[in-house]
Amino acid sequence: MAGKTPTTYSPSPRLKSKPAKNDAYDSVRPDGRGFAQCRPAFMRTGAVNSASGSAYAEFGNTKVIVSVFGPRESKKAMMYSDLGRLNCNVSYTTFASPSRAQGSDHKEFSTMLHKALEGAIILETFPKTTVDVFALILESGGGDLPVVISCASLALADAGIMMYDLVVSASLSCLGPNLVIDPINEEESREDGNLMISCMPSRNEVTQLIITGEWSTPKINEAMRLCLDACTKLSTITRTCLKDAASSTQD
Amino acid sequence: MGLPDAAGDLSSEMEVDAFRRLFPLRFHERHLAESIRPDGRPVGGARDTSLALGAVGSSDGSALAKIGSTTMLAAVKMEVMTPLSESPEEGCIAIEFHMPPICSPLVRPGRPADAAPVVAKQLNDTIVSSGMINLKELSLVSGKAAWMAYLDIYCLDADGALFDAALLSAVAALSHLRIPQVSLNDDGRVVVVSEEGEEKIDREPVNKEKRKLNLTNIPFSLTCVLHKGYILADPTAEEESIMGTLVTVALDSSDQLVSLYKPGGPVLAHTSVLKDCVELTKKRTVELQKILAEAISDMDLE
């Protein structure tokens, strides 16, 4: 730990120079799932005691913790506001991805998380104050942002923040002719396009829709149908998780 | 929150909570007079401690440690470096301690917590002082290549005794570490030998034997709060902030003192008190050694 830190490199072959069989699209996915099959999802509330509300989510190898603080005093510089404020921050650990990176704030994800949640929270219920939503991605296994969004809405519910509905999110990759739901890192790295939907299933409202890459209209329709279907299923999981947590505290 | 009725005349739950917030010091002192802590522990007792190895799949060794609700996640990642010219036979270890904003309401994004660099320095000092890692074991090719072990510890939930939990998770992650098998390629770079070993059978791995670190003198620590003649072992964040005198003692497995850390505080520590702290740490060290041994044997069974 002297002043000079020697430069280092990871010995693991980074993204093994895309396998040559790239254009021959496999009929099976690297982890053996079917195209329309999501990863097993595990969610739990109350992961961090010092927060007002928190949740932990594990979708395959993607592991995320979200803490919610507040409503608490807004920063001094903020003007008076009848509406409450939502402040989001997403960061990665240094060991989240296979090669070590500087764990730092992910500005893009922070903004996207904010946009996805903003529409679902009843901001009128906490005027003048701020609710902070902080997410830490412990391990990145692909589809990180949708997991963060679903986990964050669960943490908000755990903190007792008023919402119109739980926000759940799912993403989908377009790999040549195939549409694969809930992609892992390996699939995301060679996708042609990606579609992510955040929605409030019981109100049938979409809070965020992000499409990247080249898409044909029928494909978009198909992809949206698949994602919304996944969201509905995920929302039953989150609801059960909340109900379990509530009934266990009553006992 | 199940509070014992030590507050006597304050009968209902609501009033106890109000008393706790308005007169925190008196609230704690009344508990201490009854030789009990607000969470029902005896004065010298530590909180429940658990340890899980291998929590992070993307690292070479990892551990999750929980002391009460204080939670630490430690992971080791191995990278290759050219050893320093003054020590060509040695690798290196870099220890970082992070307090992300999720862990405590006091930490805000963009502004690192004041405590984080201090705990990082303390961890580094303790691990280096104890001599638990022989840096020679991290050497690959003398003068050409050696391992740089990045040990990153994340605080997921901060509720007092951060150093103890961080040290426990750090030593557990190092015990869990499996060094990847590597060989030299044509450019002189070190690459991982894939487990199947189908591609390049002709290359001998350079570290066939050294897959695990030999850890000697593993240090464990206990933080105590001193207050009016009482020694409170393993304080919560609330206790730490109300009674500001902390003493952290770290002992290794041969009962050598690796660190005795008391950064100021209103209470003076006299010799007898320091001896009591060391005694408490000795007992705690035995407990923690058992917890670590159980976690390792659970792992080996799987």
Next chain:
Amino acid sequence: MEVDRADGRTANQLRPLACSRNVLNRAHGSASWSQGDTKVLAAVYGPKAGTKKNENPEKACIEVIWRTKSGQNGKAEKEYEMILKRTLQSICVLTVYPNTTTSIIIQVVHDDGALLPCAVNAACAALTDAGIPLKHLAVAICCCVADGGYVMLDPTMLEEQNMKAFAYLVFPNATMCVLSDAATLVDGEPKEHGVITSVTHGAMAVDEYLLCLERGRAATAKLSDFLRRSLQSQVPSGQLESA
């Protein structure tokens, strides 16, 4: 019990001490303190109005800023700032000026071992110079443990690096008191034997640490005499008599 030291000192011998107060014009109080080649300059500004965020506004707040000889502050400096802050908080009377901040700036002039103790002593002299109310003074010492279990005081940088362990210890100074010695005992020990701050590096046996405590205490009696003398000598004689 004889050990050879490079500079010919005996094990219990300190390096030459020097202390001068009021060395800076703009600061409210300042002092320079040197032990052999280790030299530290301390400046005190304040009390200034208001406290920082996350500090108790019902008490005076102490802020320590550490400046290295050259280069950026790293983790070690952050740790020194925290230790020094907590140490000084424990000797200052914080209830006198609530909701104020007193800044102590420590400038390292040269580091040749025992840097933190030197900084504590300098800060203490500077606080006195600034007239900040203190409960008592603090005196700091570095004790080194050599391989045979010998204890050496006030090591140089080279000695610190070569020894198996060392401890930075801070004690309160001996108070002049009209009470009998027995009346001021705490747990059968004089008050000035209590440890304010202890930081150790390297592994040592518990008994070796206790030996360090004993030697350190003996040495701090001398140090506190020196500190007291250097503080008195610079009070203009007229003031002392009229007071």
